[in-house]
Every structure is written in C-alpha cells, then in structure tokens.
Amino acid sequence: MTGFFLRVAIVALGLWLAAKIFVGLNFDGPGTLLAAALLLGIVNAVIRPVAVILTLPLTLVTLGLFLIVINAGMLALVAWMLSGFQISSFWTAVGGSLIVSLTSWLASGLIGNSGRVEIISWR
Numbered sequence: 001m002t003g004f005f006l007r008v009a010i011v012a013l014g015l016w017l018a019a020k021i022f023v024g025l026n027f028d029g030p031g032t033l034l035a036a037a038l039l040l041g042i043v044n045a046v047i048r049p050v051a052v053i054l055t056l057p058l059t060l061v062t063l064g065l066f067l068i069v070i071n072a073g074m075l076a077l078v079a080w081m082l083s084g085f086q087i088s089s090f091w092t093a094v095g096g097s098l099i100v101s102l103t104s105w106l107a108s109g110l111i112g113n114s115g116r117v118e119i120i121s122w123r
Helices: 002-021 029-053 056-061 066-081 090-108
Strands: 025-027 085-086
Touching: 002 025, 002 029, 002 090, 025 029, 029 056, 029 066, 029 085, 056 066, 066 085, 066 090, 085 090
Parallel strands: none
Antiparallel strands: 025 085
C-alpha cells in the first residue's frame, strides 16, 4: 500500500513540475493536484490499454511515437473529468505528459516493487 501512495505522490510531483513549466496547465490547489494524480493512475490502468490496442496499427507505422499522443489524450481526459484542472491546448497536454512520464520513469528507477527506495550497487 505504501508503494501505491508513493507512486501517486510521484505523479503529483510530475504534474506540479509540468504546471510550473507550462503556462496553460493549471490546478486550483494541492487537493486537486493529488486528485488528478490519482485519477491519472486510474485512467492509465483502465482506459489507456484499450486505446493502445485500438491504435496499434498507427503506433506501429509511427514507430511508437503515437504513444506520446495517447499519453497526452489521457492527461486531457483527466482534465476534462476533474474540475479545477485545466489544460489550454493539445501541445500543453503533450508537454505535460512528457514531463509526467519522465518524472515517473526516473523515480521508478529508485523504487522497487515493494514500494521501498532501493540502492543499486555494482560489483
């Protein structure tokens, strides 16, 4: 359970960084930020796999670059579902999804499956 909350906090950090970088991405407050992070996790777990399967031919033709558009669409869907979270344009959603993805990727390298911070040593 700790790992789940830690991952929601990491996504919230990524969303906060994206809001600081991009002017068109806004939150009403910290509660909205945490709700958006939680809702983004749910949307990515339920809707994103269906979208990836339905757009698989387009993803193959673009050598996987269409996944960036799918990630932006999931972020825009969360903004549409959650009042207090606004995204001004498609390109803001693309940039925001890239920041959230990079933040999650970097942090997941430090967090194991158990939700604990792991130190990797080379021998």
